[in-house]
Amino acid sequence: MTDLPDLQRLFAACLDGVADTGQATAFYGLVAAGGELTAEARVAVYRGSSREARLNTLEVVYPVCRLILGERCFRGLASAYLDETPSMRGDLNLYGDAFPALLQRQVQALDALAGYPYLPDLARLEWHWHAVYYAPADPPFDIHAFARASAGEGARTIRFRLASDLRLLASGYPVYEIWRRHREGEGTGSVPLGEGDRLVIRRDGYAPLAETVASGLFDLLAAIAGDHSLGELADGGLDLEPLPGLIASGWIAGFAVARD
Amino acid sequence: MEAIAPEGLQGVAGSSDSRMFPRISGAGIGLRTCHIDQVLRDRPNVSWFELLADNHLATGGLVPAQVEAVRAEYPLALHCVDMNLGGSDPLDLDYLERVRDLRDRSAAAWVSDHLCFTAVDGRNYHDLLPIPYTDEALRRVAERVLTIQDFFGDRLLVENVSSYLRFAESPLTEAQFLRALAQEADCHLLLDVNNLYVNHINHGDELAAYLESLPLDRVREIHLGGYEPKDGYLLDAHNNPVSEPVWALYAQAVGLLPGVPTLIEWDNDIPAFAVLQSEAAKATGIAAPLAEREKEKRDRLGPRIRGAA
Secondary structure, three states: OOOHHHHHHHHHHHHHOOOOHHHHHHHHHHEOOOOOOOHHHHHHHHHHHHHHHHHHHHHHHOHHHHHHHOHHHHHHHHHHHHHHOOEOOOOHHHOOOOHHHHHHHHHHHOHHHOOOOOHHHHHHHHHHHHHHHHOOOOOOOOHHHHHHHHHOHHHHHOEEEEOOOEEEEEEOOOHHHHHHHHHOOOOOOOOOOOOOEEEEEEEEOOEEEEEEOOHHHHHHHHHHHOOOOHHHHHHOOOOOOOHHHHHHHOOEEEEEOOOO | OOOOOOOOOOOOOOOOOOOOHHHOOOEEEEEOHHHHHHHHHHOOOOOOEEEEHHHOOOOOOHHHHHHHHHHHHOOEEEEOOOOOOOOOOOOOHHHHHHHHHHHHHHOOOOEEEEOOEEEEOOEEEEEEEOOOOOHHHHHHHHHHHHHHHHHHOOOEEEEOOOOOOOEOOOOOOHHHHHHHHHHHHOOEEEEEHHHHHHHHHHHOOOHHHHHHHOOHHHEEEEEEOOOEEEOOEEEOOOOOOOOHHHHHHHHHHHHHOOOOOEEEOOOOOOOOHHHHHHHHHHHHHHHHHHHHHHHHHHHHHHHHHHHHO
């Protein structure tokens, strides 16, 4: 008898459709005979339900992409994503973060998608929307510790941390307006290209919220997200005036000071 | 509300019976996200709810707020799908920690998961994959259940799953495996009557023999759900009302398990909440008279036993 870990690896290879002939023969030989279904058909039942769980997740996370692409096209792309991206966590809410990257490649590779260059950024917006809904809550900003740190010699080494439920998205396309119109059933028409979007996606109370922000504020937030120190922010010519307001509003949730 | 007498928990390190364990009784409903607002608004008369733990692990935003609001109004139990009890990968301690945190926040009476594996080499299949019923599998599952119970400081309920594939080399029947598991791991069981029926059709499992082999004193919860007939098998799709043959089997099961709480599960094509209440009422209509008869029997026997002491 094949030991349990090996049996489960064979099962998994058959589920993933990557078992070679020897592995498939070995696994199907372990399956009890009887009933109307072949061993292959029995595995196919599990393959179908396993894939459907992940496909459904992508449909829930990316509803506007699905609306724009149509169900058949969306499921085709989602299926390709399943093939190349196993789920490495039990929490299905964490599955699908790399789907925008797949769309990016497909938009460049497929003529049929050439008219949707904004799609990857739209998908990023949808992922952030999903992620901030489930993001953990941060402990309150420790204003007393910050006062001590900012008064000391290491003030320039302070690195701020954005709230766990806040994400940034810069796009050359008006993805917010495209996304909003589809979500609200407004009919798509044409959306002026404009100068693109600088978006903050965050949780407002319990609900996700997406809002456009001025490029100066966006650049400051992006630099903080990029782990730049306070000194680097100042040297980079960024406008630091919004910092107290960002702390007060909870957009900045914490900070760290270099120990060296 | 009748209390389900907790079996002695002294066999589990750190066990506590202070988390409202006795409140779970009668027919409850698996509470799904789409119904939470309605439940919090209307406060329907439901004995208890079971949460799919995996959908409520978030610690920020609306999800934990909803858990807290539901917990304030109803007794809760937690049902998991990702402990990977039958798996060979190391236990996911991060996941177990999140479940334990949710259990503590929700004051859940107990936590359950399935006799299956869900992940291989870190890849999660989000499905309840069957294991062979061998001594090797028994040792592995028992060891994992014991570890989890130590981690939780409480007994776990292990559920029988529907399956579409069995292994040729399975010297134990599923019921024998569960009996041995309950003994070796000192765990409790969750009997899914629909799964039992699905396996009866899919694999020819003998229903009466199954119930006879099961250690009934270990069963702490019963699940009922609806299957979907497919070409050549039944799929445990949880997308239909409980079928008539399953209701008939349920009547047999609760006859053997009087007073054990029942849970209505519906996970796909979820209907109006009233439909779930109707299913729960039907379960109560079957189980309550049997529980009452059992209580009368105990009451009649009680004085004699005390008199003899």
